[in-house]
Amino acid sequence: MMSENESSKATPANITPEKRVSGLWLIPLLTVAVGAWMIYDNWASQGPLITIEFETAEGLEAGKTLIKTREVQVGLVEDITLNANLDGVLVSARINREFRDLLVEGSRFWVVQPEVTLSGVTGLGTLISGQYIRFSPEQDGQLSDYFKGLEQPPLTPLGTPGLRVTLTNIGDYTFTRGDRIEYYGITVGTIEDVEFNFEENQVYYNAFIQAPYHELITSNTRFWKASGIHAEFNGAGFTLDIGSVRTLISEGISFSIPDGQFQGDTATESALYYIYPSRAAINEQLYIYSLRYWVMVNSGIGGLSVGAPVSHRGVQIGKVLRTDYIPEGQTLLNKDMPIPVLIEINPGRLGLPDTEQSLQRASADINNWISEGLIATIRTQNFILGQQSIDLAYDESFANTELQTFTDLVVIPTGEDTLQKFADGIERLITKINELPIEELMADLQDLLTEGSDTLAAVQELSATGNEFFNNSRNAELVEQTTQTMRSFEQLASGFSSESQTNQEILKLMQSLTGLVEEFRPLVNDIKNTPNSLVFPVQTEDELTPARKAQ
Amino acid sequence: MKFNRLVIPLCLAIGACASEPLSISYYLLSTPSSEQARTQSMTEKKTLVIEDVEMAAYLRQSGIAMQTSGSQLQISKQHLWAENLELSVPKYLATAMQSQSTNYQVYVRNLDYVPSARFSLRVHIDNLQATDQGEVVSSGRYQLIDNEDTNHSIAVDFYFERDLQEDGYSHAVAKIRELLNDIAADVISTAENLN
Numbered sequence: 001m002m003s004e005n006e007s008s009k010a011t012p013a014n015i016t017p018e019k020r021v022s023g024l025w026l027i028p029l030l031t032v033a034v035g036a037w038m039i040y041d042n043w044a045s046q047g048p049l050i051t052i053e054f055e056t057a058e059g060l061e062a063g064k065t066l067i068k069t070r071e072v073q074v075g076l077v078e079d080i081t082l083n084a085n086l087d088g089v090l091v092s093a094r095i096n097r098e099f100r101d102l103l104v105e106g107s108r109f110w111v112v113q114p115e116v117t118l119s120g121v122t123g124l125g126t127l128i129s130g131q132y133i134r135f136s137p138e139q140d141g142q143l144s145d146y147f148k149g150l151e152q153p154p155l156t157p158l159g160t161p162g163l164r165v166t167l168t169n170i171g172d173y174t175f176t177r178g179d180r181i182e183y184y185g186i187t188v189g190t191i192e193d194v195e196f197n198f199e200e201n202q203v204y205y206n207a208f209i210q211a212p213y214h215e216l217i218t219s220n221t222r223f224w225k226a227s228g229i230h231a232e233f234n235g236a237g238f239t240l241d242i243g244s245v246r247t248l249i250s251e252g253i254s255f256s257i258p259d260g261q262f263q264g265d266t267a268t269e270s271a272l273y274y275i276y277p278s279r280a281a282i283n284e285q286l287y288i289y290s291l292r293y294w295v296m297v298n299s300g301i302g303g304l305s306v307g308a309p310v311s312h313r314g315v316q317i318g319k320v321l322r323t324d325y326i327p328e329g330q331t332l333l334n335k336d337m338p339i340p341v342l343i344e345i346n347p348g349r350l351g352l353p354d355t356e357q358s359l360q361r362a363s364a365d366i367n368n369w370i371s372e373g374l375i376a377t378i379r380t381q382n383f384i385l386g387q388q389s390i391d392l393a394y395d396e397s398f399a400n401t402e403l404q405t406f407t408d409l410v411v412i413p414t415g416e417d418t419l420q421k422f423a424d425g426i427e428r429l430i431t432k433i434n435e436l437p438i439e440e441l442m443a444d445l446q447d448l449l450t451e452g453s454d455t456l457a458a459v460q461e462l463s464a465t466g467n468e469f470f471n472n473s474r475n476a477e478l479v480e481q482t483t484q485t486m487r488s489f490e491q492l493a494s495g496f497s498s499e500s501q502t503n504q505e506i507l508k509l510m511q512s513l514t515g516l517v518e519e520f521r522p523l524v525n526d527i528k529n530t531p532n533s534l535v536f537p538v539q540t541e542d543e544l545t546p547a548r549k550a551q
Numbered sequence: 552m553k554f555n556r557l558v559i560p561l562c563l564a565i566g567a568c569a570s571e572p573l574s575i576s577y578y579l580l581s582t583p584s585s586e587q588a589r590t591q592s593m594t595e596k597k598t599l600v601i602e603d604v605e606m607a608a609y610l611r612q613s614g615i616a617m618q619t620s621g622s623q624l625q626i627s628k629q630h631l632w633a634e635n636l637e638l639s640v641p642k643y644l645a646t647a648m649q650s651q652s653t654n655y656q657v658y659v660r661n662l663d664y665v666p667s668a669r670f671s672l673r674v675h676i677d678n679l680q681a682t683d684q685g686e687v688v689s690s691g692r693y694q695l696i697d698n699e700d701t702n703h704s705i706a707v708d709f710y711f712e713r714d715l716q717e718d719g720y721s722h723a724v725a726k727i728r729e730l731l732n733d734i735a736a737d738v739i740s741t742a743e744n745l746n
Contacts, residue, residue, distance in 0.1 A: 507661050511638065543625060543627055543629060544619055544625055544683065545617075545719060545720065546617060546681035546687075546718065546719065546720060546723035547715065547718050548685055548722075549684065549686060549714040549716075
């Protein structure tokens with residue numbers, strides 16, 4: 001037992017200070033640390049965020065649309081927003097880290113979607129998998145995080161070996177992006193881009209020729225339109241070129257070296273070439289220098305078109321440039337107004353070098369020719385098509401004529417077409433026959449008959465004179481010559497008689513043509529009545545058949 | 552543009568595939584026979600030259616005509632003449648006249664070499680077709696000119712018909728031949744009367 005004193009003295013408590021932080025806090029700290037590490041790891045492992053600008057976000061979806069290159073996924077679209085000007089969209093995409101080195105300036109992005117063109121059907125897989133962005137990395141350059149997307153897939157992958165050339169057409173025909181360039185039927189290139197130059201009013205095509213075919217392109221290469229059917233009416237007749245079946249439904253360009261020309265030097269990048277209207281056209285020599293002259297035509301120029309040949313002794317030396325010029329202060333109402341036809345003559349076609357110096361020499365020579373009687377004649381070149389041309393020839397009756405000018409250009413005197421001359425002669429003859437006083441002649445004839453006896457007497461006298469005439473040896477020779485001439489004429493006429501071969505040939509030709517026209521008549525009727533019968537089958541009514549007579 | 556350029560040829564191709572081609576039969580006016588091949592003596596016979604046979608406009612088509620009512624015609628698209636009637640009828644008439652009379656040597660202008668002929672014949676055919684009444688009919692006019700005495704020239708209107716005993720175009724063509732034989736016989740008879 002303890003005493004009271006002992007019990008009143010309390011032992012001081014041993015106070016131990018309490019721990020400030022519980023060990024349990026380690027758990028959330030550890031969690032935070034792990035979380036932070038995970039975030040850092042995720043941030044550090046994710047690829048760069050790039051921005052691609054497109055005109056529209058059609059088919060794209062944030063969080064779903066993939067970015068692929070060679071069908072391997074390299075990224076994912078994270079966000080799509082409109083740009084500041086509201087004229088495009090900004091697509092934010094995360095590229096996987098291992099592909100970040102591919103994000104080189106100039107790399108191309110485009111949306112892959114189903115497309116049906118004459119060149120083929122592409123992107124059909126995206127009907128199931130959904131549209132995606134195709135990424136075509138550039139080989140070298142600085143890294144970038146902003147790219148301008150292509151609205152259409154590039155026709156030629158980056159780095160494809162070959163040659164880019166610029167083409168422009170001579171005629172009205174046009175081509176579109178994707179049209180093929182062929183070499184003897186093999187597709188060796190394509191038109192990548194079409195540009196219209198407003199200043200020159202000319203269309204330019206950027207074309208790519210794949211290797212190794214690009215080595216075929218030289219300074220002498222000529223391109224021509226190889227599409228579908230090429231039909232041409234000209235003075236020489238009718239020409240028809242039909243391309244391959246593929247070119248019947250799509251445009252195409254072919255190229256080659258003109259016949260008889262050397263291969264030429266290797267072409268340079270972006271070299272300019274003309275697209276000729278046809279294969280035949282590439283063989284036509286291009287002449288740069290020309291002299292211009294006027295030809296004043298008094299007759300009609302219905303068959304004389306721009307481009308019609310100007311020939312000298314059958315060789316083309318130029319062409320017609322213009323037929324529609326009406327001088328100031330004059331009108332076609334003035335029936336005596338000659339129609340001015342502008343022609344050009346190429347010194348190159350005359351055998352002179354196609355240089356500026358040749359112009360002076362050719363001009364002097366042609367002026368001399370005119371003073372020696374050179375005239376221009378409108379000739380009918382093709383009777384069926386009515387095409388006309390201009391022929392330059394000499395006519396001594398025009399020699400020493402004074403050189404005339406019109407709008408500062410020399411005028412070549414005009415002669416008459418012999419055929420036209422013949423037609424005019426016939427017309428004059430018919431007019432004269434019409435003007436003959438037939439009734440008066442008949443009255444005179446009656447008078448003549450009443451004086452028959454006098455006439456008979458005169459005939460007797462004439463007969464006697466005729467005998468004397470034939471007895472003369474010189475006159476007999478003249479009669480013999482006349483007889484020979486008449487015999488020649490008889491032979492000539494027999495060539496065109498109804499039994500002649502010429503006549504038979506013409507008849508056969510006419511019968512063939514008639515038969516051909518008759519064969520086309522039902523077809524024309526069908527097309528007239530049912531224009532769609534060419535494409536869609538027409539339900540034809542059953543025809544009646546001759547039936548036996550009812551008893 | 553691209554769409555159109557694909558669709559139009561595609562439609563043409565499909566249309567072409569969908570159209571069932573018409574079955575077409577061709578008919579000859581004259582059938583080859585050994586009698587025709589006989590060499591004809593060109594002497595001691597009166598010569599008759601067929602100058603011209605003019606067919607009515609609707610008979611110049613290759614489709615065989617059939618009269619389906621009083622004023623209605625059907626030009627067949629499936630049954631066609633193998634040779635244009637304006638070419639085949641003169642030849643057939645010449646052969647028919649030649650076979651019907653040994654007194655005449657018959658030529659066709661623009662087909663044969665024609666010496667100076669005694670008679671010239673011009674024919675205009677208005678009708679030469681089957682009808683819906685079970686007949687084939689021919690009508691028209693011919694002019695026979697005696698070149699030795701033009702006062703003896705004569706113009707004759709003719710009309711012939713034959714009943715069809717069978718159905719079908721082949722039989723109708725055979726009957727048309729008989730009609731042409733009738734015309735030939737009529738011409739020969741007229742020429743005999745002119746002598």
